[in-house]
Amino acid sequence: MPPTLEEVAKLAGVSRSTVSRVINQHPSVRPEVRERVWAVIRETGYQPHAAARSLATRRTRVIGLIIPQAVTTLFTDPYFPILIRGVADACNSFQYHLMLSLFSQGQAGNSSARQDELYQQVLRGQYLDGVLISSAPLDDPIFRRLLQDGIPFVVVGRYPHERIHYVDVDNVNGARMAVEHLLRLGHERIATITGPLNMCAGQDRLEGYRQALTSRGLAVDEKLIAEGDFTEQGGRMAMQRLLPQRPTAVFAASDVMAIGAIKVIRDAGLRVPDDIAVVGFDDIPLASVVEPPLTTIRQPIDQLGSMAVKLLIGLIENPEGSTVHRVVLPTELVIRASCGIRAK
Amino acid sequence: MPPTLEEVAKLAGVSRSTVSRVINQHPSVRPEVRERVWAVIRETGYQPHAAARSLATRRTRVIGLIIPQAVTTLFTDPYFPILIRGVADACNSFQYHLMLSLFSQGQAGNSSARQDELYQQVLRGQYLDGVLISSAPLDDPIFRRLLQDGIPFVVVGRYPHERIHYVDVDNVNGARMAVEHLLRLGHERIATITGPLNMCAGQDRLEGYRQALTSRGLAVDEKLIAEGDFTEQGGRMAMQRLLPQRPTAVFAASDVMAIGAIKVIRDAGLRVPDDIAVVGFDDIPLASVVEPPLTTIRQPIDQLGSMAVKLLIGLIENPEGSTVHRVVLPTELVIRASCGIRAK
DNA sequence: AATATTTGTGAGAGCGCTCCCAAAAGAAGA
DNA sequence: TCTTCTTTTGGGAGCGCTCTCACAAATATT
Numbered sequence: 001m002p003p004t005l006e007e008v009a010k011l012a013g014v015s016r017s018t019v020s021r022v023i024n025q026h027p028s029v030r031p032e033v034r035e036r037v038w039a040v041i042r043e044t045g046y047q048p049h050a051a052a053r054s055l056a057t058r059r060t061r062v063i064g065l066i067i068p069q070a071v072t073t074l075f076t077d078p079y080f081p082i083l084i085r086g087v088a089d090a091c092n093s094f095q096y097h098l099m100l101s102l103f104s105q106g107q108a109g110n111s112s113a114r115q116d117e118l119y120q121q122v123l124r125g126q127y128l129d130g131v132l133i134s135s136a137p138l139d140d141p142i143f144r145r146l147l148q149d150g151i152p153f154v155v156v157g158r159y160p161h162e163r164i165h166y167v168d169v170d171n172v173n174g175a176r177m178a179v180e181h182l183l184r185l186g187h188e189r190i191a192t193i194t195g196p197l198n199m200c201a202g203q204d205r206l207e208g209y210r211q212a213l214t215s216r217g218l219a220v221d222e223k224l225i226a227e228g229d230f231t232e233q234g235g236r237m238a239m240q241r242l243l244p245q246r247p248t249a250v251f252a253a254s255d256v257m258a259i260g261a262i263k264v265i266r267d268a269g270l271r272v273p274d275d276i277a278v279v280g281f282d283d284i285p286l287a288s289v290v291e292p293p294l295t296t297i298r299q300p301i302d303q304l305g306s307m308a309v310k311l312l313i314g315l316i317e318n319p320e321g322s323t324v325h326r327v328v329l330p331t332e333l334v335i336r337a338s339c340g341i342r343a344k
Numbered sequence: 345m346p347p348t349l350e351e352v353a354k355l356a357g358v359s360r361s362t363v364s365r366v367i368n369q370h371p372s373v374r375p376e377v378r379e380r381v382w383a384v385i386r387e388t389g390y391q392p393h394a395a396a397r398s399l400a401t402r403r404t405r406v407i408g409l410i411i412p413q414a415v416t417t418l419f420t421d422p423y424f425p426i427l428i429r430g431v432a433d434a435c436n437s438f439q440y441h442l443m444l445s446l447f448s449q450g451q452a453g454n455s456s457a458r459q460d461e462l463y464q465q466v467l468r469g470q471y472l473d474g475v476l477i478s479s480a481p482l483d484d485p486i487f488r489r490l491l492q493d494g495i496p497f498v499v500v501g502r503y504p505h506e507r508i509h510y511v512d513v514d515n516v517n518g519a520r521m522a523v524e525h526l527l528r529l530g531h532e533r534i535a536t537i538t539g540p541l542n543m544c545a546g547q548d549r550l551e552g553y554r555q556a557l558t559s560r561g562l563a564v565d566e567k568l569i570a571e572g573d574f575t576e577q578g579g580r581m582a583m584q585r586l587l588p589q590r591p592t593a594v595f596a597a598s599d600v601m602a603i604g605a606i607k608v609i610r611d612a613g614l615r616v617p618d619d620i621a622v623v624g625f626d627d628i629p630l631a632s633v634v635e636p637p638l639t640t641i642r643q644p645i646d647q648l649g650s651m652a653v654k655l656l657i658g659l660i661e662n663p664e665g666s667t668v669h670r671v672v673l674p675t676e677l678v679i680r681a682s683c684g685i686r687a688k
Numbered sequence: 689a690a691t692a693t694t695t696g697t698g699a700g701a702g703c704g705c706t707c708c709c710a711a712a713a714g715a716a717g718a
Numbered sequence: 719t720c721t722t723c724t725t726t727t728g729g730g731a732g733c734g735c736t737c738t739c740a741c742a743a744a745t746a747t748t
Binding site: 017020048 | 703704705707
Binding site: 396 | 699
């Protein structure tokens, strides 16, 4: 049995309250007493009981990272591990803890009911002080519920709602830079493999593609747009649909899809970048390693995570602030071999 | 303010105790009363307060997944996301929650002191009912502490200690199968790129390599063994050291390292599998997609995770059992193009 | 019909902490 | 020296739940 406050108090010859003050760095404790109490704490290895503390303070110092059902299939995309690492690091440095809620398919039963149940348990059960939502579909009911229940939350990825705080990378500009690079290389039939269009990231990257073309006075040919789902397999399927259109270049909205596309292009007997240039998005570690190394858009994923945590903790510890926080981190073009160097 | 037990009780015209019984499915409540209480619970959206409950029961229904400092650099290896997904799924289906503790470098200060602090907070603070440790180095002090504090835990990866429960895949046999396959294809100068040798998985896969050779009566040439660290970069460096030895085949202890090795082989102007055959380990999703598709050893990573959770929850809910649980899941050879088909 | 047994329910204490309030102890002013 | 303030300390209540125990009601036993 670990020692309690009471026991520490007795050993130090003071009251429960005084020990509590020492633990919580309350200033009005005589230095001499404080030292005596600390000595006993060290000696006994005393650690406040988290649940007891939460019950009294209504705070848990735990935040949740929720990754909804719709995206757990993408979980092998290196995006998530990096995000998680960023989030975990930030939590560590703020002395918060991280609870991970994935809603994946593996389980029996209606999984949206399942998601509901988990929501109920975790959030209304006050396990968490606040949550981070990563790349949920725009219509996910969780947003309404969080707003309704008044639970502090930050979305990782843009979310168009005036009361929602979010952190995102500049997807529109990133995509635009990618396509502009292809335009500069002289390409005119540029296709795109989009992300899922019910996610903001998917929409925004498509929007960047459109902007790059129209600002050059080029028409957007809808036949050169194929929807993917951020998976390698989805990238392959989309590329298959695009091939008959004979594009000279493809902008894939994720590196993983770009890799799938390259595979299909090669299987069709064509070369990358000679016959079809390819640009990806994300700059996952793999991008520099595949053959040919991928030209892509780098996004600071771990910063995204730590920034989201910082914002969320701000909301938790300072609920007064009525300003809605929106952070958009810059993206950057990384030129490698997969887009070739075409003469203008 | 969410409703409390007391309030629900008043609304249902019963006592606090009765509502508690209903929530906890205690049998001795009249069906009619039970129904009435449930109605109020549904109506009010009542959810028991997690902290209050934990305080009374000394259980949190939260388990931790701890990934120590030494391996967070590998976190982009698809191994971890898959493991995490397996663990998360299993948690969901047992109605447990998952707390993730990564100890990575990002942070300032002596990080082993940091790790200590976190240990103290999370584990002695009774946040968790038990923990899963993934691939910690054999000498990590956490094992001793857990044992000492009597905290239920299961290690993911073999751990040679008579009181420690673990779940692992059959690394020795897997490696052996990989190398035997190369032997069958007629190779004789088979090199290996090992994992870090302070981890069991690294040692065991090397052991499998040795066994395959010696059981064929072949000598093990230490110059054909290069230590890697499970990263792509580590794989490249190890391959560079091996190239001068002119191996005709390489067994890499992870797919990620195999991919690094292939790159080096090609940069040296050699072809895979024609000049050097390569076999990996893990069967990560990427393995089937790279050029050439990787022959590798499949390990059921998500099963590993869910099995570990199952064991751990067993330990938590049934602390009496004095048997030490050890589960070893089978591995499987997956033949693709990277090892070629050599005549016998 | 009287007693014994089972079943259902409520009251109370307690889990370990925080925080308010009032008392005690010093410090300062008269 | 006595009052008035300030600083430091202890006691008590309360956070929302569970769980034991005792009592009331319903059923079974003789």
